[in-house]
Amino acid sequence: MPAGAYSGTQTVTISDSTNGSIIYYTTDGTTPTISSSSGGQISVPYSETLKAIAVASGCYNSAIATATYTLSTHVATPTFSVPAGTYTAAQAVTISDAATGVNIYYTTDGTTPTTNSPGFAGSTTPPITIATSETLLAIAVAYGYSSNSAGASAVASANYVIGSSQLVATPTFSLPAGTYTSSQSVSISDSTTGATIYYTTDGSTPTTNSTVYSGPVIVSSTETIQAIATARGYAASAVASATYTIPPDFNVAINPASISVQAGQSGTTTMTVQDEGGFNGNIALACSGLPAGDTCSFSTLTVPTPAGVTYSTLTVTTAATTAALGRNGRTLFPGSVLAIAFCFIGWKKRRRWRMLVLLAVSAAGLGCVSACGGGSSASGPPPIQPVTTTVTVTATYGALSHTATFSLTVN
16 A cells, blocks of 8 residues: 555555565654564554565565555544543543553543653553542553644543532623624633633533633624533533624724825825624725815725725825815905995985085095005915815725714815
């Protein structure tokens, strides 16, 4: 059988074309010698590297043949002679494994066993005495492999409660299950003193092999949190479960929230787009409320993949005519005086002498105002006053729509 990846235990036959040759092999990656195992048919139950040489009388030893076999299955998970549960007296527990050629390691303090943990060698090892409430964990490791390699089993776990039938209180969540519009922070607590909480977020039932709770769980998309609690002297709690639904959405913000530019020039600010609940799509951005002739544009309209942030540069270009909005209006007093005077001239023609007097007074008033600078153009146009406008940016995606505003000042 050629080297490669396989599923399940494989049987490998080793042969040699030299008559009378004897084949020696190793399965731990070491170089075979005439002191190694011999034979032509080998069972490969887990991933390993097979090396072999052939030896024949009157001939030099052959070159080393090497083949690495990667198996997708692990060593079988250990089993306990006494099932997990509540007992009134101490229990004697033995550990076994269906795979041959493995070492078994265990712990009783709730930590994950490794090859540095106490070993259990089957019938040659006395049973483990469980005299107080505790959790027994065990793994099986194939010879020549480490506890974190493909030659190690999954962790077996059993919680034993001795002399008590009381359960740890069921954990509680700081936030009730339900639908929310943004990411949420969920704390998990338990009223039993000294309890350790274990939880999952993928919908699977938690065990003592699950993640140990150490701080708030951030829920940024729809998911189910499940938790259990354990404590010495108690049976494990019931499973607490809460599903949080966060529909895909996004929000927008502008920073800085004000732009000040000269008329006819451009200014920029930054649009921030943040997803909520795993939103992912292309949104449309548009401005409204700009002064006549002014325009805005965006460097990108793409919303990021879930849990990402996109920054888009917003550029506002102002028109030179925007400045005219800030000029002071001219004083219309002189023209108004003349208009009133001429109206009176046409009124009651029989009193022309009075009208002539009124006309003279109007002319005098016009001259006075002109002399004071009210109608003179020599002093130039009045100063430009800044024009400030609130501009709204609308971000839309299908039925979803959000807005953000900024202040535009044109000098």
